[in-house]
Amino acid sequence: MIHGGAGALANVDDDKTAVRYLDSIHRILEYGREVLELGSSALQAVETCASLLEDDPIFNAGCGSVLNEFGKVEMDAAIMDGRDLAAGAVAAVESIANPIQLARFVMTESEHVMLISEGAMHFADHCGIKRTPIDYFYTPERLAQFNEARANKKIMLDHDDTQAGSEDQKYGTIGAVARDLKGNLAAATSTGGIVNKRMGRVGDSPIVGAGVYADNETCAVSATGYGEDFMRSVFAKTISDFIYMKGMDAESATQAGIEYLQRKIKGRGGAIVVDKQGRCAKGFTTKKMIHGWIEHGGKSMVGF
Numbered sequence: 001m002i003h004g005g006a007g008a009l010a011n012v013d014d015d016k017t018a019v020r021y022l023d024s025i026h027r028i029l030e031y032g033r034e035v036l037e038l039g040s041s042a043l044q045a046v047e048t049c050a051s052l053l054e055d056d057p058i059f060n061a062g063c064g065s066v067l068n069e070f071g072k073v074e075m076d077a078a079i080m081d082g083r084d085l086a087a088g089a090v091a092a093v094e095s096i097a098n099p100i101q102l103a104r105f106v107m108t109e110s111e112h113v114m115l116i117s118e119g120a121m122h123f124a125d126h127c128g129i130k131r132t133p134i135d136y137f138y139t140p141e142r143l144a145q146f147n148e149a150r151a152n153k154k155i156m157l158d159h160d161d162t163q164a165g166s167e168d169q170k171y172g173t174i175g176a177v178a179r180d181l182k183g184n185l186a187a188a189t190s191t192g193g194i195v196n197k198r199m200g201r202v203g204d205s206p207i208v209g210a211g212v213y214a215d216n217e218t219c220a221v222s223a224t225g226y227g228e229d230f231m232r233s234v235f236a237k238t239i240s241d242f243i244y245m246k247g248m249d250a251e252s253a254t255q256a257g258i259e260y261l262q263r264k265i266k267g268r269g270g271a272i273v274v275d276k277q278g279r280c281a282k283g284f285t286t287k288k289m290i291h292g293w294i295e296h297g298g299k300s301m302v303g304f
């Protein structure tokens, strides 16, 4: 399963834009299928799919990342292996084309779970990951979005509680969850965060248990939405706990997680989930969520 963000997504009412999103989701899903059918691990599949989503500028991650209050890109990402709960994460990184790949290096090549900002980029140099020129991240759409916000003095207003996280906002994040032929689970989440966020703000995406979680005994989860809500509700782990504690399947655990998010804090966003039996589920409190899935090797399904 993969997702490309949640929100009001008014732009997908335009057929051309909708087709552009769905084509990309479909292409990346099919790529993920091939990776898994060739016998690669769930971990490899989620890293590959997340990297492809990061490479497509229509999604808010990697090269399509939104800009912060100073017009800069600061990206967060995390990856988790359900076999042993190994995890790697990076936060507030720039000049890295695929933060999800750096997150995997943190998991495999360091003794830590999360590295941030300059330290993470120093570690990228150490791992041989090349810095990407900053121009790569400044897509015309993101610059226009930022300039419009500046012209309307929305930068400050967007930090106001009543406006931050309004339903009009697209909570862009990308994510992937997978179960491989051996029954192993993995999850990956990556994002540019929220438009006009304060410099140094870190969302849920790189936080294990909030925006990402994977445990072979339960499920793999990737969330998308207003990060602060998912951090406060420990959203991804909550869904996993419904399976671990109550023996639910992916569908009922996801709905229980969404109900908890909504009831406790009116949380905004959603998640994709695959459980240990390979059952897929999705849930969201926003109007839409861009997503797609292939269950038990069947036909690929895409939608909002």
Ligand code: GLY
Pocket: 171, 172, 173, 191, 192, 193, 194, 202, 203, 204, 205, 211, 223, 224, 225, 226, 227, 228
């Ligand atoms: N869910 C993405 C973020 O809040 O940064």
